[in-house]
Amino acid sequence: MYLHKFLIIAVLMGASLANAQQSRFGAPATQEDIDKSFWTVFPDGEFLPDGEGNVAAGRELFEYNCTLCHNMPGENDPVKDEIGKLFGVDDKRGRTNLQQTIGSYWPYPTTVFDYIRRAMPLIAPMSLTNSDYYSLTAYLLYENGVIGEDEIMNKDTLPKVQMPNRDGFINAYPEVPEKYKAKD
Amino acid sequence: MKNTSLTNGNRRQFMKAGMATSAALLSSSALAQETVLEPSRGPGRTVMEMGYYGERSEYVKDARLKGNRGTGLIGGSLTPLQHGHGIVTPSGLHFEVHHSGVPDIDPSEHKLLIHGMVDDAKIFTMEDLLRFPSVNRFHFLECAGNGMGEWMAPRGQTVQQTHGLTSCSQWTGVPLKIVLNELGVKTDAKWILAEGDDGARMTRSIPMWKAMDDAILAYAQNGEFLRPEQGFPLRLLLPGFEGNMNVKWLRRLEIGDKPWWTHHEDTEYADPRPNDKIRAFSFYMEGRSVITSPSAGMKLNGPGFYEISGLAWSGAGTVKKVDISTDSGKTWQQANLEAPVLPKSHTRFKMPWTWDGKETNIMSRSTDDTGYVQPTYEEMYKLQGPIGMMHNNAIQNWHIAQDGEITNVRL
Structure with a gap:
């Protein structure tokens, strides 16, 4: 603990030293710069934006924006399944009982929103509104058997959704090298 | 050439000797049956004809090979390790894996935003980054999925297909810790999110200790600026960590206190384990x-x-x-x-x-x-x-x- 305090003091000293030499490289980032680059969403819902969506709107958006590459529920185009199979939690690949679908694999619902907002639709990522992305998230969660058809998704409800595979993960991160481990 | 094994000393004598003498010497060789020398080729292509960025010989055909999986927009190509020499992979043969193709980025417009749990959030241009002290390091990069197709049974017909998702370069860039120290990272910050400027805005969570150890903001590879498919103008280099974490076209670093569980770390790059368990954050590419x-x-x-x-x-x-x-x-x-x-x-x-x-x-x-x-x-x-x-x-x-x-x- 003593060492820990010492480190904090050392870091503070370093910080004040940095402030003393203001001729450093790089321009200060304004809040506007940061907001433009949007914050990534944490599993606890931190930085989820305003807006809300529902399953019905999500189905319509999905049909229009996503079916060039992804199968609708019940469709089985193998090329589309290879690109990204989104539905069908009972399917097995032989290798493991888990498909990499949202319902069988993904541990956090926030990741669904974060990923489709940043990367989808493939040809025009981030072209939809936050509410549209909430609707798409709601539709994908519903078709994966995770939420009910009437559930509304927004920044309060989405982080509370319990993913079926939430406890299926082994976190390899604790294998931090000895020299980086915090010491008392 | 069998009988013309000239030592260096002999060669010098040979050079000194007049035309007649050398012709006589050669006449004893297997190649030269006649006493007439083979004419030289005469002049070749000029410097101007060769152009000012050297191309390899037209007789050399080594090339990357498209991976089995993927559309080409999402997917990659493999290095021809079977024809490699030494430890460096030519930049043009370095394997590639993309998640939404290769973006075209003008370096004069590219910026790196660093924000989150820091005293001063900042934006760096490439010009800024090039002014920092730099390091050169030889490091391999290997895709976590290198040999994915080999798990169940041997399938690859060449080492390019079985192991071609590893390559090695000399990388040049700024140690990430130098840049982070400029900003004053909060003491309880534990993770960094790296985000690329590709269509997928690829993101991965990186432990702070790695950033403060040997991570590099790399802008050059094998003595020249990065190739577009390697992240031009800026990529993250995390020596020894799975390729996907070495985010290309790096545009943003967000400092936080917990991992973000991005799509790529909780599905594609998480490892299925027995009993339906999945291992996340398996960073190291092991021996x-x-x-x-x-x-x-x-x-x-x-x-x-x-x-x-x-x-x-x-x-x-x-x-x-x-x-x-x-x-x-x-x-x-x-x-x-x-x-x-x-x-x-x-x-x-x-x-x-x-x-x-x-x-x-x-x-x-x-x-x-x-x-x-x-x-x-x-x-x-x-x-x-x-x-x-x-x-x-x-x-x-x-x-x-x-x-x-x-x-x-x-x-």
Whole structure:
């Protein structure tokens, strides 16, 4: 603990030293710069934006924006399944009982929103509104058997959704090298 | 040329000698039956014709090979390791994997935003980053999925297909810790989110200790600016960590106190384990080696001398030794490690070998300086069942048939 305090003091000293030499490289980032680059969403819902969506709107958006590459529920185009199979939690690949679908694999619902907002639709990522992305998230969660058809998704409800595979993960991160481990 | 084995001394004499004398000398050689010298080629192409960015010979055809999976927009291509020399991969042959194609970025417009748990959030231009003190480091990069298709059964027909998602370069850039120290990272910050400027805005969570250890904001590769498919103008380099975390076209670093569980870390790059468990955050590419020559797809031209040559690497440290078996794993001999032997870098190993012309199997097994020994498939299966996808680093066996034909066969 003593060492820990010492480190904090050392870091503070370093910080004040940095402030003393203001001729450093790089321009200060304004809040506007940061907001433009949007914050990534944490599993606890931190930085989820305003807006809300529902399953019905999500189905319509999905049909229009996503079916060039992804199968609708019940469709089985193998090329589309290879690109990204989104539905069908009972399917097995032989290798493991888990498909990499949202319902069988993904541990956090926030990741669904974060990923489709940043990367989808493939040809025009981030072209939809936050509410549209909430609707798409709601539709994908519903078709994966995770939420009910009437559930509304927004920044309060989405982080509370319990993913079926939430406890299926082994976190390899604790294998931090000895020299980086915090010491008392 | 058999009889013209001129020593250096002889060669000098040869040069000094007049035309008549040298013609007489040559007449004793197998090549020159006549006393007439073969005319020289005459002038070749001019400097202007050659152009000012050198191209390789038209006779050299080595190329990357598109991976089996993927559309080309999402997917990659593999390095022809079977024809590689030394430890450096030519930049144009470095493997690539993308998640929404290769963006076209003007470096004068590219910016890196660093924000979150820092005293001063900042935006850096490429010009800013180039002014920082720089480092040059040889490091391999390996896709976590290198050898993914080999888990269940041997499928690749060449080492390019089995192991071609690893490459090695000399990288140049700014140590990330220098830049982070400029901003004043909060003491309880534990993670960094790296985001690329590709269509997928690829993101991965990186532990702070790695950023403060040997991470590099890299802008150059093998002495020139990065190739577009390697992240031009800026990529993150996390030596020894799985390729996907080395985010290309780096546009943003967000400092936080917990991981973000992005799509790529909780699905594609998470490893299925027995009992339906999934391992996340398996950062290290562990010790691995492979014989690149002779290797599958080649054919030995009869019994006699061959140099066995290959690559070994470890994301945890430095290759300590490589053992080679030429008798299907019954006995092992230590190969020579060729300098330079560098941490988290490809290391070239070699061993002279005389093939007796009989059917056999050859394989290599690496040990790194943490003591980690490259496992067999049997050992990997025992540990985690034959269900893996990522992080396949098992010993690779090449079968040599009596006719010299080499194939990818599992013992």
